[in-house]
Amino acid sequence: xxxxxxREREKEQRKNDILDAxxxxxxxxxxxxxxxxxxxxxxxxxxxxxxxxFKSKQELYLGIHQxxxxxxxEMFAAAAALHNLGVDKIRAIGHAxxxxxxxxxxxxxxxxxxxxxxxxxxxxxxxxxIYHQDGxxxxxxxxxxxxxxxxxxxIVTDFQVDRLAFILWGQISGVIQIISKISQxxxxxxxxxxxxxxxxxxxxxxxxxxxxxxxDKS
Amino acid sequence: xxxxxxREREKEQRKNDILDAxxxxxxxxxxxxxxxxxxxxxxxxxxxxxxxxFKSKQELYLGIHQxxxxxxxEMFAAAAALHNLGVDKIRAIGHAxxxxxxxxxxxxxxxxxxxxxxxxxxxxxxxxxIYHQDGxxxxxxxxxxxxxxxxxxxIVTDFQVDRLAFILWGQISGVIQIISKISQxxxxxxxxxxxxxxxxxxxxxxxxxxxxxxxDKS
DNA sequence: ATAGTTGCTGACTGTTAGTCAGTTGTTGTG
DNA sequence: CACAACAACTGACTAACAGTCAGCAACTAT
Numbered sequence: 001x002x003x004x005x006x007r008e009r010e011k012e013q014r015k016n017d018i019l020d021a022x023x024x025x026x027x028x029x030x031x032x033x034x035x036x037x038x039x040x041x042x043x044x045x046x047x048x049x050x051x052x053x054f055k056s057k058q059e060l061y062l063g064i065h066q067x068x069x070x071x072x073x074e075m076f077a078a079a080a081a082l083h084n085l086g087v088d089k090i091r092a093i094g095h096a097x098x099x100x101x102x103x104x105x106x107x108x109x110x111x112x113x114x115x116x117x118x119x120x121x122x123x124x125x126x127x128x129x130i131y132h133q134d135g136x137x138x139x140x141x142x143x144x145x146x147x148x149x150x151x152x153x154x155i156v157t158d159f160q161v162d163r164l165a166f167i168l169w170g171q172i173s174g175v176i177q178i179i180s181k182i183s184q185x186x187x188x189x190x191x192x193x194x195x196x197x198x199x200x201x202x203x204x205x206x207x208x209x210x211x212x213x214x215x216d217k218s
Numbered sequence: 219x220x221x222x223x224x225r226e227r228e229k230e231q232r233k234n235d236i237l238d239a240x241x242x243x244x245x246x247x248x249x250x251x252x253x254x255x256x257x258x259x260x261x262x263x264x265x266x267x268x269x270x271x272f273k274s275k276q277e278l279y280l281g282i283h284q285x286x287x288x289x290x291x292e293m294f295a296a297a298a299a300l301h302n303l304g305v306d307k308i309r310a311i312g313h314a315x316x317x318x319x320x321x322x323x324x325x326x327x328x329x330x331x332x333x334x335x336x337x338x339x340x341x342x343x344x345x346x347x348i349y350h351q352d353g354x355x356x357x358x359x360x361x362x363x364x365x366x367x368x369x370x371x372x373i374v375t376d377f378q379v380d381r382l383a384f385i386l387w388g389q390i391s392g393v394i395q396i397i398s399k400i401s402q403x404x405x406x407x408x409x410x411x412x413x414x415x416x417x418x419x420x421x422x423x424x425x426x427x428x429x430x431x432x433x434d435k436s
Numbered sequence: 437a438t439a440g441t442t443g444c445t446g447a448c449t450g451t452t453a454g455t456c457a458g459t460t461g462t463t464g465t466g
Numbered sequence: 467c468a469c470a471a472c473a474a475c476t477g478a479c480t481a482a483c484a485g486t487c488a489g490c491a492a493c494t495a496t
Binding site: 052 | 473474475476477
């Protein structure tokens with residue numbers, strides 16, 4: 001009898017519905033101004049029910065973070081798939097990251113939120129586990145692509161690939177973070193547009209990895 | 219009569235005492251587990267008084283953020299002052315950043331906290347103003363040092379200095395952020411120590427800026 | 437001595453995350 | 467069909483806490 005299975009599916013569906021409602025509310029009003037009652041209303045459920053599916057408000061927001069991360073990962077994979085050379089795949093991932101932050105600022109915000117506050121979660125819970133797994137998955141993906149680039153000769157580096165992946169990831173995250181900061185708060189003193197900044201970074205990064213002999217002449 | 223002035227000084231002193239108390243409490247228990255009553259107790263003042271000096275809990279924490287930023291800036295200046303060549307100053311600043319995060323993890327945490335959540339402050343208030351001024355000051359410092367390096371010939375770059383400063387700042391922030399993340403959550407799969415990672419990054423950065431003819435042969 | 441001013445207090449309020457005893461609806465069984 | 471067992475859901479309730487404000491204390495000036 002497929003009752004068990006159906007129940008399972010319905011449960012998953014509910015969880016998704018709640019996340020939809022939560023996105024709607026959180027993205028509209030911002031996390032701190034949104035209440036669990038707001039989310040419950042939007043989901044057409046009672047507040048108590050939310051807590052059957054998510055342990056806390058933070059965990060609910062973490063669910064949204066996860067969605068964002070999946071989306072981002074998909075964009076990375078799609079972008080990388082359009083190229084053959086490893087170095088081009090890396091470049092494509094970089095651009096995809098930028099595009100992700102631009103196209104899904106609310107998901108990006110969720111990612112930044114946790115980035116800046118996990119350090120505060122002294123707590124236990126599987127929350128953190130999931131969070132770190134997500135991060136780890138992206139790192140592995142980048143490492144894989146770097147290896148590909150080294151194998152096909154398009155990337156040349158003195159560094160260990162696993163470390164290099166962390167460095168690249170950290171670098172680009174930081175650069176995009178600062179770009180989104182200045183984009184949001186248009187400082188008087190800044191005369192360049194954000195994309196120029198990113199483009200400069202990509203060029204700079206390119207110099208670090210590229211084997212000129214294998215460079216695509218386009 | 220110096221009454222006005224004395225009052226002014228005493229007010230400043232109180233503000234400092236409150237910040238001392240707040241640091242003690244926040245650093246011990248973490249921001250979210252600390253209450254304003256805790257801080258009031260530690261400061262031997264009533265809760266109401268805290269609100270005469272700081273508009274909100276967040277603003278109090280921002281006061282701590284500011285202290286951290288000042289400390290960091292001091293470390294940068296001190297580190298840079300030990301060298302003559304611009305490129306060496308830049309390297310020294312990089313190392314100082316790393317040292318700051320290591321020596322003052324709580325201040326660093328405060329900085330990261332706001333980094334990840336300013337995007338949420340739709341609010342007005344001078345808070346954000348101060349916050350951005352702090353950031354701006356560091357950027358200017360980096361720019362100044364980069365210019366120095368270009369002038370003395372130790373730094374060579376195709377990029378505009380103002381943009382380059384942002385890129386470097388973003389990069390290094392991101393790299394240190396990821397390092398402090400993995401330091402805190404020792405992943406099973408990570409076999410290198412954090413400092414190696416940072417050192418790799420510094421080497422990498424060096425390659426981007428350095429004019430080999432002027433390199434210090436030590 | 438007294439009026440004015442500034443700084444401090446802590447009981448109070450409003451809000452909200454999180455809980456839980458009870459209700460509703462669904463499934464499987466005699 | 468009746469009825470027990472179980473699962474999903476409810477919303478009034480509690481506890482905790484940020485932030486307020488009417489009143490008090492201490493200092494200053496005249």
